[in-house]
Amino acid sequence: MRNKIRIPKRPVDTTMSKTTIPVFIYKPEILRTDRSLVVKNHTVKPVLRTLLFVLTLICITSAAGAQTAEELFNKGLESFKWQKSEEASEYFQQAAQADPNRDIYYLYLGIIYHQSGKLQEAEESYSRGIGLNGGERDRLLLNRGNLRTAVSDYDGASSDYSAVIDAGGPLSSSALLNRANMELNRSSFLLAVGDYTEYLVREPESPQKETIEELLNLLNTRLASDAQAAATAAEQALLEEERRLAEEAARAEEEARRAALMEEALQSLSSSGEDTKSISAGSENIREDFEDSALED
Incomplete structure (x- = not known):
């Protein structure tokens, strides 16, 4: 006798108006043996999960034609609320396809990708939303800035x-704080101090005020230490340069002195050579005279 495994019906979603949800009956492959009919339980559960997921996608797809972009988006928000990321992503994509001019759809789609670690897809979604210049532009920019950080x-x-800060909207202070944190992360301490200070001016009652003030004290101490170290290094470099120039001047002076001594010695030797030549010439004449007088004798 053939067994049938029935899938429990999903709860009726009252938000889907007049939408028929198909019910699938799974008939597993049954292995006939001489002894009995065998159905492995551990093979049934994965198939059931797969069918349930396919059923969900079919429900979403079949309902898309009968629902507006806003309705799809609201369903996505409900799924997002219950952390059903894949289901929410599908609804948000359907909403964006139905109405591609609503930047809020790309905002939430980007958030889903961002939280799922799909950073490239998240940045693309944020960028598409930013390009629409809609009401969620600042939030899209802020999220993309966080992703890029x-x-x-x-x-x-x-x-x-900076774009959010310059816009001066409600999120400008958050963008200022995030930019300060980013500058701190890349060791741009002077820029970080400027942003943290400006943030406290804008948000004097911030719950993070005490932490930021402590951080500013540390950063200012670090900057003062770095400035002192830089001044010491510059002074040392100046002294080294002065010493190098003095040594070069001393070497040049010594070389000039030696060159003068050599020139003087050469001139002295040249003078001595002329005197010797004159004496030799005179001696030769005397010798010749002496030899001639000897022959005459």
């Missing part, structure tokens, strides 16, 4: 944060 794209992150 995470992958050490500090120049790109700084550009995103």
